[in-house]
Amino acid sequence: VPSHMAELERHGIVPVDLVAVNLYPFQETVNRHAEARAAGPSEAELAEAVENIDIGGPTLIRSAAKNHDAVIVVTDPAQYGTVLEHLQAAGDVPRHIRRELAVAAFRHTAFYDAVISEYLSGVVGERDVVGKLAGDGPEPAGGGEERPAKTANSRSPFGDRLVLAYEKVRDLRYGENPHQRAAFYRHPLRRVLAGLGATLAGAVQLQGKDLSYNNIADAEAALRAVEELDEGPTGPAAAVAVKHMNPCGAAVAEDILTAYRLARDSDPVSIFGGIVALTRPVDAELAREMVKIFLEVVMAPEFTPEALEVFKAKPGIRLLALPVGGGPSGGGLPAPACGASAAEPALSAPAFLEARTVAGGLLVQTADVIRVPPSEWKTVTRRAPTPEELRDLTFAWKVCKHVKSNAVVVARGGQLLGVGAGQMNRVDAVRLAVGHAERFAAPAAGGRSDGPGARAGSRPGARGSVLASDAFFPFPDSVEVAAEAGVTAIVQPGGSVKDEEAIRACDKAGMAMVFTGERHFRH
Incomplete structure (x- = not known):
């Protein structure tokens, strides 16, 4: 602008042609501290982090980018x-390159500020942040009506603005389909990633091609499901197989080899080309079992050198080492207080939010966690579940939470026998689940499946199994189909206007049924 140039000349100021700025290394500083300690930052570490918040740099960048x-x-x-x-070639930079550099500059400072905001939110504590984001103001002055005390549970976890910071790991070959483009991003703060437990962003790939978009999506589903089943190092080993975002196999057992075999035999057809997640290290014996079929991805806490040698025979299998089962709780999420919402402030932190795009917007929700333990389930039939049935109901309920709605699963002896996933009506989901059990169910004591070609009557199918439904039964027909197949106990949320009809159908068949009071839709 001529007037601006005249002003510069009057004051003897030389125009600035180029601004190059490297911002203070805030992200690197806080991540270095996160590697050194698992707990939150000390006052000294916080002071160093604050000192590495650049002020002048972003100002210079934004000024130059604007101009x-x-x-x-x-x-x-x-x-x-x-x-x-x-x-060097022309003595100047073309206008279109300048604009590209300006866009990159504004994106750079926006990401920088988002990382700072994310870090400080964690330091302050989500409980304090939530109230401010929800618009809590000061209490009214004398004479005004006193506000009821707000608890963490009564506050909205969502502010007026949502700022998310993620950095690109890599571009992917393509998206869900070959004509779609895709990339994989991760959270920039290692402290947050560590708090999430096992994450694909933090996994170490030991073998195989780069993960595809579908590999990552399916692997995330398998990881969350197997961590739901994990009961720690003293509990049973767990294995989950996933295909197209749904568990097609799942099992718990005393050792990981047995758990894998049972999970594989849940549906020996669907596991072909699937994703497997395990809560125990993989040794050579287990590796020899796994290379017998085609698997896309295997995830485990560790692979022994002998196991890696076995897997070399199938170089296409992607092997991911990550602390499966080492997260804060089942599903890799903070453990809430049973029967309460004590963990909801933590789950409402941006790192724990679940988001889905819609045209022109974003749907955001807190993570789905099981908050009602079996000890608080309500038996609604004349017969209560036996201890063995209750164990299987607990297992089935956890697996069902990770199946697309309408979801129904059938299980027995710590093994998934059948899945009815993504159905538009619940009775068809039941028919699918018991039908799968009829085709593939192994003997009740465990062992290999007889397969779909076994002679009639050689498999127990769904007889003696339990059934879990992610939502209530709108009609008693689902119970009747389950009873006819030999299911002996059911777990479901309850809440239908026709609950009494479903209860009567169970009583008529001599089945036990419990209500959780908690629904787990998954779309």
């Missing part, structure tokens, strides 16, 4: 070559 027609703004050493090439 990019006259000033070249450089924010990444990777840009140096392009800028120097144009300056």
